[in-house]
Amino acid sequence: MASIDAALLDFQRLDRLAAGSSALHRLDPRAKVLVVLVFLVSVISFGRYQLSALLPFFVFPAVLIGCADLPAGYLARKVALVCPFALVVGIFNPLVDTEIMVHLGPVAISGGWLSCASILVRALLTVSAALILVATTGFPAICRALEQLGMPKVFAVQLLFLYRYLFVLAEEGGRAARARELRSFGNKGQGMASYSSLIGSLLLKTWQRAERIHMAMLARGFTGAFQVRQHYRFGRPEFLYLCSWSALFVLLRLFNPAELFGAFLTGLFS
Amino acid sequence: MSHHIVAVKNLRHVYPDGTTALRDVSFRIHHGESVAIIGANGAGKSTLLLHLNGYLVPTSGEIQIGDFPLTKGTLPQIRRTVGMVFQEPDDQLFMPTVYDDVAFGPLNLGLTGDDLDRCVIEALERVGARHLVEKAPYHLSGGEKRRVAIATVLSMSPDILVLDEPTNGLDPYSRRQLIALLKEFRHTRIFTSHDLDMVLDLCERTIVLKDGEVRADGPTLEIFQDEELLEECRLEKPLSLQGCPVCGGRR
Amino acid sequence: MHMADALLSPAVGGTMWAASAGTIAYCSAKVKRDLDDRKVPLMGVLGAFLFAAQMINFSIPGTGSSGHLGGGLLLAILLGPHAAFLTIASVLLVQALFFADGGLLALGCNIFNMGFFPAFVVYPLVYRNLMGTRPSRSRETWVTVFCAMIGLQLGPLAVVLETVASGIAELPFETFLLLMLPIHLAIGLVEGVVTSAIVSFVRKARPELLEPAAAASFATWSLRRVLVGFLLLAVATGGVVSAFASKDPDGLEWAIARITGGSELQPRGPLHQTLARLQGKVVLFPDYDFPKSASKTEPAAPAKVEHSLPVHSGTSLAGMVGSLVVLLLVVLSGLILKKRNLRKVYGIH
Numbered sequence: 001m002a003s004i005d006a007a008l009l010d011f012q013r014l015d016r017l018a019a020g021s022s023a024l025h026r027l028d029p030r031a032k033v034l035v036v037l038v039f040l041v042s043v044i045s046f047g048r049y050q051l052s053a054l055l056p057f058f059v060f061p062a063v064l065i066g067c068a069d070l071p072a073g074y075l076a077r078k079v080a081l082v083c084p085f086a087l088v089v090g091i092f093n094p095l096v097d098t099e100i101m102v103h104l105g106p107v108a109i110s111g112g113w114l115s116c117a118s119i120l121v122r123a124l125l126t127v128s129a130a131l132i133l134v135a136t137t138g139f140p141a142i143c144r145a146l147e148q149l150g151m152p153k154v155f156a157v158q159l160l161f162l163y164r165y166l167f168v169l170a171e172e173g174g175r176a177a178r179a180r181e182l183r184s185f186g187n188k189g190q191g192m193a194s195y196s197s198l199i200g201s202l203l204l205k206t207w208q209r210a211e212r213i214h215m216a217m218l219a220r221g222f223t224g225a226f227q228v229r230q231h232y233r234f235g236r237p238e239f240l241y242l243c244s245w246s247a248l249f250v251l252l253r254l255f256n257p258a259e260l261f262g263a264f265l266t267g268l269f270s
Numbered sequence: 271m272s273h274h275i276v277a278v279k280n281l282r283h284v285y286p287d288g289t290t291a292l293r294d295v296s297f298r299i300h301h302g303e304s305v306a307i308i309g310a311n312g313a314g315k316s317t318l319l320l321h322l323n324g325y326l327v328p329t330s331g332e333i334q335i336g337d338f339p340l341t342k343g344t345l346p347q348i349r350r351t352v353g354m355v356f357q358e359p360d361d362q363l364f365m366p367t368v369y370d371d372v373a374f375g376p377l378n379l380g381l382t383g384d385d386l387d388r389c390v391i392e393a394l395e396r397v398g399a400r401h402l403v404e405k406a407p408y409h410l411s412g413g414e415k416r417r418v419a420i421a422t423v424l425s426m427s428p429d430i431l432v433l434d435e436p437t438n439g440l441d442p443y444s445r446r447q448l449i450a451l452l453k454e455f456r457h458t459r460i461f462t463s464h465d466l467d468m469v470l471d472l473c474e475r476t477i478v479l480k481d482g483e484v485r486a487d488g489p490t491l492e493i494f495q496d497e498e499l500l501e502e503c504r505l506e507k508p509l510s511l512q513g514c515p516v517c518g519g520r521r
Numbered sequence: 522m523h524m525a526d527a528l529l530s531p532a533v534g535g536t537m538w539a540a541s542a543g544t545i546a547y548c549s550a551k552v553k554r555d556l557d558d559r560k561v562p563l564m565g566v567l568g569a570f571l572f573a574a575q576m577i578n579f580s581i582p583g584t585g586s587s588g589h590l591g592g593g594l595l596l597a598i599l600l601g602p603h604a605a606f607l608t609i610a611s612v613l614l615v616q617a618l619f620f621a622d623g624g625l626l627a628l629g630c631n632i633f634n635m636g637f638f639p640a641f642v643v644y645p646l647v648y649r650n651l652m653g654t655r656p657s658r659s660r661e662t663w664v665t666v667f668c669a670m671i672g673l674q675l676g677p678l679a680v681v682l683e684t685v686a687s688g689i690a691e692l693p694f695e696t697f698l699l700l701m702l703p704i705h706l707a708i709g710l711v712e713g714v715v716t717s718a719i720v721s722f723v724r725k726a727r728p729e730l731l732e733p734a735a736a737a738s739f740a741t742w743s744l745r746r747v748l749v750g751f752l753l754l755a756v757a758t759g760g761v762v763s764a765f766a767s768k769d770p771d772g773l774e775w776a777i778a779r780i781t782g783g784s785e786l787q788p789r790g791p792l793h794q795t796l797a798r799l800q801g802k803v804v805l806f807p808d809y810d811f812p813k814s815a816s817k818t819e820p821a822a823p824a825k826v827e828h829s830l831p832v833h834s835g836t837s838l839a840g841m842v843g844s845l846v847v848l849l850l851v852v853l854s855g856l857i858l859k860k861r862n863l864r865k866v867y868g869i870h
Contacts, residue, residue, distance in 0.1 A: 004576045011619055015406075040626045045531045048689050055847050062851045066858025082621045086527040089684060092692040112691065119527045119689060126526035127621040134618045140366035140406075142618065152549030154561060159611045160366050161565020166572050166615070167408040168360050173573035190587075195579030196715055199590060200722030203599075206570040207730060210563040212361040217562065219323050219354040220426060221346065221378035224558040258847045265846065364562065 004174040008167065014078075014131070017070060018138030023237075024068040029137045029145035031238035035245045036133045042249040043125050048115045049101065053256040054125065060245070061128040068136045075135070079127045083120060090119035139163050157226045165209070173202055274301040274336055274351075274429040274458045276322065281331035283317055291317040293482040295331070299475075304459040306469040306490065309479035310504035315434075315462040316357075318479070322432055322460070323352045336429065350379065353428030353457075357435040359415035363407035368399070368418050371407065375426040393425035394418070397451060413444030417451070430458040437465045466508040470494065478503050523616075524631050524680050526624030530687035537683065538629030544637060545610055548603040560604055567596065568608045572615065581711060588711050593639030594669050595716045598648070599723075599730065602640040609636035630683050638675040643668045658721070665720060666713030673709030677701040 018025070024032075039060055046054060065072050097112035133142065140160060147156040176198050184190050276299040283292040292314045299305050309315050320326040321333055324345045333340040335348045356362045365371040372390045373381075381389055394400045397417040402410065410418065416436065423431065436452065437445045449471055452459070463469055469476060469490060476493045478486040480503045486493055493499065494511055526534075552560060571592045578587040592612075596605040610632045616622040623631045651664045681697045684690050692700075723730055 007576060014619055041531055044526060044529055044626060058848060058851045062855030063858060066855040086525040089528055089690045089692060093690060096691040115691060122527035123525060126624045130618055130621050130625050152546055154549040154553050155545055155607055158561050158565045158607060161562050162568035162611050162615060164364055164366055165566045165569035169569040169573040170576060173577055177577045190580045192579050192715055196718030197722055199574050200719045203570060203723060204726055206566055209361060210566040213364050213562045214559040215325050216356050216362045218325060219349055220375035221349055261846050
């Protein structure tokens with residue numbers, strides 16, 4: 001099951017990035033979560049045919065990757081892997097919408113192609129923003145941020161448990177799958193029957209594990225309420241971070257620097 | 271203090287499905303003693319341990335920890351007194367970072383702020399894992415996980431430590447280090463293990479369980495030299511005692 | 522299938538976020554009230570289990586392709602609706618963050634599509650009713666399969682509705698529906714077969730695990746309350762959004778008039794009009810709200826483009842050049858920042 005191992009490694013790599021020590025990593029996670037939300041809303045609030053106005057938004061992922069010293073190639077590969085799913089639906093746009101909207105010299109571009117490209121750019125922007133959020137913040141911190149922003153505690157705690165045991169169980173599942181693969185030849189033995197009992201026994205083991213965890217919690221004085229320490233402070237750097245990015249996104253939403261730039265440059269030469 | 275005793279009297283436990291795991295177990299462990307509970311698979315070791323901090327309720331019989339008999343009312347006090355380290359550290363370490371995990375118990379005891387910090391750091395320093403404080407449990411090695419698991423219990427400053435198979439799955443070096451660490455503790459200690467060499471190293475007294483009953487209870491060295499007893503209980507002499515001319519080993 | 526940020530408009534995304542967040546709050550309160558303190562770790566660990574299970578594939582007979590468990594219905598059967606919904610939501614949140622499946626704004630849609638339907642529609646209304654109290658084995662099998670299939674029709678249906686309502690993708694409603702539903706009928710069948718096999722595996726090994734969820738009293742009034750809450754929420758959100766959209770009705774009408782009245786271009790089909798109207802309604806910051814940007818020739822509002830096309834085809838060239846410059850600047854700034862960081866790290870040595 002090379003694919004499971006690979007997926008796990010990939011997961012862990014992204015997870016480890018969050019252990020970085022840049023100034024960005026040290027910010028209160030709430031600021032980072034909020035900025036990403038403002039970013040996402042700004043990006044998707046553009047009309048269907050917008051393309052050039054979306055491009056300046058790449059400044060956000062680029063600056064963050066630079067500041068936090070994240071591996072750009074790795075993140076780009078991850079983003080590229082996801083984009084086809086958005087394109088599956090977007091690719092129909094050129095077929096449906098063939099009306100010519102833009103002329104680039106001799107080339108005429110239909111609205112469909114424009115909106116399809118717009119979908120692609122949106123996907124690149126939104127996906128990279130999400131990945132960068134994880135890579136600079138880390139999942140547990142995101143959970144805490146969301147909890148402080150009003151997410152119910154039960155849900156937050158449950159998320160932390162999920163995250164904690166994800167690696168444990170994925171490895172356990174991976175071992176079981178490997179054992180099945182080694183004893184099956186071709187597609188024989190990989191069918192639904194063996195799958196169901198494999199997953200079934202994984203489920204039972206998981207359940208027992210949950211019981212043991214609960215035992216370990218009781219042994220340490222757990223009485224039903226989770227006590228969580230607070231260790232972040234929403235100070236001036238956070239405030240600055242949130243305000244400056246939000247202001248920039250609003251500005252980029254209202255004015256299109258690509259257009260302005262282009263007009264200026266082509267004006268110079270004509 | 272002389273009241274850190276563990277007394278078990280005529281303990282019997284029958285699981286809901288009818289299996290009798292413990293028939294009749296009695297022993298008394300005194301303050302500062304280090305005692306091993308050994309026995310074959312299914313002899314009832316784990317069931318016995320789960321009684322010591324009140325996770326399982328006896329079908330009949332009595333358990334006394336320190337000055338208190340184990341009842342529903344004394345449960346919180348007893349769980350604070352008995353620090354239980356489970357066999358699988360992955361079950362014990364359930365929080366996202368080492369800090370959170372070590373802080374889990376003290377937080378439940380009501381510690382906050384600097385007191386909490388100090389308590390966590392002290393516990394981690396005690397097991398030599400201070401540097402792991404911000405790590406995530408799944409990034410730790412097997413030996414590190416054990417140490418942190420012990421720290422999660424030490425942070426509650428228990429009087430009695432109960433460890434289930436502490437050296438299970440460790441490489442020789444980590445095992446050695448862990449044994450050295452456990453030797454330093456002055457708590458009343460109760461171990462279960464199949465690692466009989468560790469038992470020989472750490473425990474002056476051994477209790478042998480067989481089919482839910484105490485088959486033997488005495489000085490460790492004496493028990494390990496009783497080959498008949500060992501064979502009957504599906505156990506073996508520790509390797510360090512085998513083939514030794516002084517102790518009269520035959521193999 | 523996951524709904525993606527790229528296909529979503531803020532209004533639809535926001536509405537679904539509100540709906541999902543509301544349901545999460547409701548379920549959390551419910552689980553907390555149940556006072557079963559072993560449930561929270563159990564939910565978390567089962568979420569991790571579902572994650573692991575989805576990484577393992579099985580081959581589907583006769584097709585050469587492979588599939589994996591979705592798990593919505595399975596969790597509902599094991600945990601009951603409230604805990605199941607929370608667990609599904611948390612799995613989706615992790616997937617959105619780490620694998621960028623869908624995206625963060627689309628998360629509201631995805632949680633709703635994949636959590637609400639199995640946990641609050643299929644399980645309580647269909648599964649429990651058809652199952653009865655003491656089901657035979659064959660009954661258990663077909664009910665499970667049937668329920669999985671319904672769940673996997675409702676989810677994709679919602680995806681189609683959300684996509685079309687967002688109006689970013691232009692695939693017509695009927696075509697999209699025809700593409701999605703038959704595929705998911707097959708997926709649902711497979712999911713059902715696997716789910717029922719796992720449930721019967723669990724029943725054989727540890728039947729007591731299946732009891733608590735089934736015994737948990739699921740009062741129908743609570744569901745009704747949820748549904749009413751939703752309706753109110755939807756109406757409220759819709760109101761806010763349409764208030765936004767109708768702030769400048771003249772502009773909207775003007776835009777539509779331009780589209781329908783474009784004489785030198787072929788008239789667009791009625792579907793396009795609907796879509797365009799929808800688009801105009803649901804875009805949170807409609808372009809006509811900003812006269813500043815309207816004076817620049819943006820391809821955003823179709824009306825303006827048509828109007829300006831014959832005159833300034835040069836502006837789109839300008840847009841192109843400008844875009845390239847901006848991208849270049851962006852990449853450069855990232856590189857410079859990164860360089861500076863590296864120098865900071867290694868500069869001491």
